[in-house]
Amino acid sequence: MLIAEFCRRAELTRDAVRLYVKLGLLKPGTGAIGSNRYQHFDETDVDRAALIKVGQQLGFTLKQIAALNREYEAGGMDRTRRLAVMQAQLAQVQAKAAQLGSLQTYLHAKIAWIEAGECGDEPSFCGLAAVTRILGSQQQAA
Structure with a gap:
């Protein structure tokens, strides 16, 4: 075709x-x-x-898929190697899931804070404390 x-x-x-x-x-x-x-x-x-x-x-990225495909076609993808690749990818997916879980927790807290009329301490998220300070000072100036 x-x-x-x-x-x-x-x-x-x-x-x-x-x-x-x-x-x-x-x-x-x-x-x-x-x-x-x-x-x-x-x-x-x-x-x-x-x-x-x-x-x-x-x-997997396309480059990773291509590299794994070349390795497979060259006969270098035995059971041990396949297992190692899948375990490494699972670790990456789990790390990403944890990161997304943190984002989700922050967003729920931020939404609840806004819905409550922005009373009390504003939720912060990792490096967002600096962003919160900047936005807070801009809102106070306005």
Whole structure:
């Protein structure tokens, strides 16, 4: 199938497909018609695009996915290595989840503080104390 059909089937933009090809994540066949070279994709490319999307949802960057793919294709992705990659990614996802949990807690507290008429101490969040001071001094000046 040509790129337009592939984009539709894989639910990707042409720019995304071109990037995937550039990074070596997709390797379409090429055929020439006249002076034009057309890329031809098949069902395995559609499946590979879906796998790339899963990797991105797991938090891997395209560059990481490409590197892992090269390692896999070179035969260097044994069970021990796969386990190490998944454990490292889980640690990153857990750290991000903790960070998001802190943000969520702060936002709940800030919303409650605003709804209560901004009475009492304003909730602060890590490095936001400086921002709070700046905004507070600007509000007092106005």
